[in-house]
Amino acid sequence: MRSLACAAIAAGGMLLPAACAARETPSYSDGSPASRIAAIERSAAEGRRQDLPRIVENLSSDDAAVRVAAIGALRRMTGETLGYRFDDPSPDRQQAIARWADWVRAHP
Numbered sequence: 001m002r003s004l005a006c007a008a009i010a011a012g013g014m015l016l017p018a019a020c021a022a023r024e025t026p027s028y029s030d031g032s033p034a035s036r037i038a039a040i041e042r043s044a045a046e047g048r049r050q051d052l053p054r055i056v057e058n059l060s061s062d063d064a065a066v067r068v069a070a071i072g073a074l075r076r077m078t079g080e081t082l083g084y085r086f087d088d089p090s091p092d093r094q095q096a097i098a099r100w101a102d103w104v105r106a107h108p
Contacts (some may be wrong), residue, residue, distance in 0.1 A: 030047040044073035
Protein backbone atom coordinates (compact mmCIF):
# COMPACT_ATOMS: atom_id res chain seq x y z
CA MET A 1 0.00 0.00 0.00
CA ARG A 2 2.80 2.41 0.90
CA SER A 3 4.50 1.94 -2.50
CA LEU A 4 1.23 2.79 -4.29
CA ALA A 5 0.88 5.96 -2.25
CA CYS A 6 4.50 6.83 -3.01
CA ALA A 7 3.91 6.18 -6.71
CA ALA A 8 0.87 8.46 -6.70
CA ILE A 9 2.85 11.24 -5.02
CA ALA A 10 5.70 10.92 -7.51
CA ALA A 11 3.28 10.81 -10.46
CA GLY A 12 1.94 14.14 -9.28
CA GLY A 13 5.42 15.59 -9.68
CA MET A 14 6.02 16.11 -5.99
CA LEU A 15 9.11 15.04 -4.13
CA LEU A 16 8.59 11.79 -2.30
CA PRO A 17 8.27 12.07 1.47
CA ALA A 18 10.94 10.46 3.62
CA ALA A 19 8.66 7.47 4.27
CA CYS A 20 8.92 6.59 0.57
CA ALA A 21 12.71 6.82 0.40
CA ALA A 22 15.20 4.22 1.49
CA ARG A 23 16.70 4.42 4.94
CA GLU A 24 19.92 3.10 3.44
CA THR A 25 22.35 5.03 1.28
CA PRO A 26 20.67 5.94 -2.03
CA SER A 27 22.18 3.95 -4.88
CA TYR A 28 21.41 3.44 -8.55
CA SER A 29 23.28 0.14 -8.55
CA ASP A 30 21.48 -1.33 -5.53
CA GLY A 31 18.84 -3.91 -6.42
CA SER A 32 16.46 -2.44 -3.85
CA PRO A 33 13.68 -0.33 -5.39
CA ALA A 34 13.65 1.88 -2.29
CA SER A 35 17.36 2.62 -2.66
CA ARG A 36 16.98 3.39 -6.38
CA ILE A 37 13.98 5.66 -5.70
CA ALA A 38 16.01 7.49 -3.04
CA ALA A 39 18.87 7.95 -5.53
CA ILE A 40 16.47 9.27 -8.18
CA GLU A 41 14.88 11.70 -5.75
CA ARG A 42 18.28 12.88 -4.51
CA SER A 43 19.42 13.53 -8.09
CA ALA A 44 16.25 15.53 -8.83
CA ALA A 45 16.40 17.50 -5.58
CA GLU A 46 20.05 18.41 -6.20
CA GLY A 47 19.52 19.09 -9.93
CA ARG A 48 22.20 16.55 -10.86
CA ARG A 49 21.81 16.56 -14.64
CA GLN A 50 24.80 14.25 -14.95
CA ASP A 51 22.51 11.57 -13.45
CA LEU A 52 19.92 11.87 -16.25
CA PRO A 53 21.20 8.73 -18.04
CA ARG A 54 20.86 6.71 -14.81
CA ILE A 55 17.36 8.05 -14.26
CA VAL A 56 16.40 7.15 -17.83
CA GLU A 57 17.69 3.60 -17.24
CA ASN A 58 15.21 3.30 -14.38
CA LEU A 59 12.28 3.98 -16.71
CA SER A 60 12.54 0.31 -17.68
CA SER A 61 12.41 -1.00 -14.11
CA ASP A 62 10.13 -3.92 -13.30
CA ASP A 63 8.99 -1.93 -10.28
CA ALA A 64 6.22 0.58 -11.07
CA ALA A 65 7.19 2.84 -8.16
CA VAL A 66 10.73 3.15 -9.55
CA ARG A 67 9.33 4.02 -12.99
CA VAL A 68 7.03 6.64 -11.46
CA ALA A 69 9.89 8.18 -9.50
CA ALA A 70 12.08 8.23 -12.61
CA ILE A 71 9.57 9.95 -14.90
CA GLY A 72 8.61 12.37 -12.13
CA ALA A 73 12.26 13.32 -11.65
CA LEU A 74 12.80 13.69 -15.39
CA ARG A 75 9.76 15.94 -15.70
CA ARG A 76 10.90 18.10 -12.77
CA MET A 77 14.44 18.33 -14.13
CA THR A 78 13.66 18.88 -17.83
CA GLY A 79 10.02 19.90 -18.11
CA GLU A 80 9.48 16.94 -20.46
CA THR A 81 7.86 13.50 -20.41
CA LEU A 82 8.44 12.66 -24.09
CA GLY A 83 5.25 10.62 -24.01
CA TYR A 84 6.47 8.20 -21.34
CA ARG A 85 3.75 6.75 -19.12
CA PHE A 86 4.82 4.41 -16.34
CA ASP A 87 1.74 2.21 -16.78
CA ASP A 88 1.86 1.82 -20.57
CA PRO A 89 2.54 -1.64 -22.00
CA SER A 90 6.24 -2.48 -22.23
CA PRO A 91 6.53 -1.93 -26.03
CA ASP A 92 5.13 1.60 -25.68
CA ARG A 93 7.41 2.32 -22.72
CA GLN A 94 10.42 1.07 -24.71
CA GLN A 95 9.67 3.53 -27.52
CA ALA A 96 9.47 6.40 -25.04
CA ILE A 97 12.67 5.24 -23.33
CA ALA A 98 14.41 5.34 -26.72
CA ARG A 99 13.19 8.93 -27.12
CA TRP A 100 14.62 9.73 -23.68
CA ALA A 101 17.96 8.15 -24.57
CA ASP A 102 18.08 10.32 -27.71
CA TRP A 103 17.10 13.41 -25.70
CA VAL A 104 19.87 12.82 -23.14
CA ARG A 105 22.45 12.41 -25.92
CA ALA A 106 21.25 15.65 -27.56
CA HIS A 107 21.30 17.62 -24.28
CA PRO A 108 24.62 16.81 -22.56
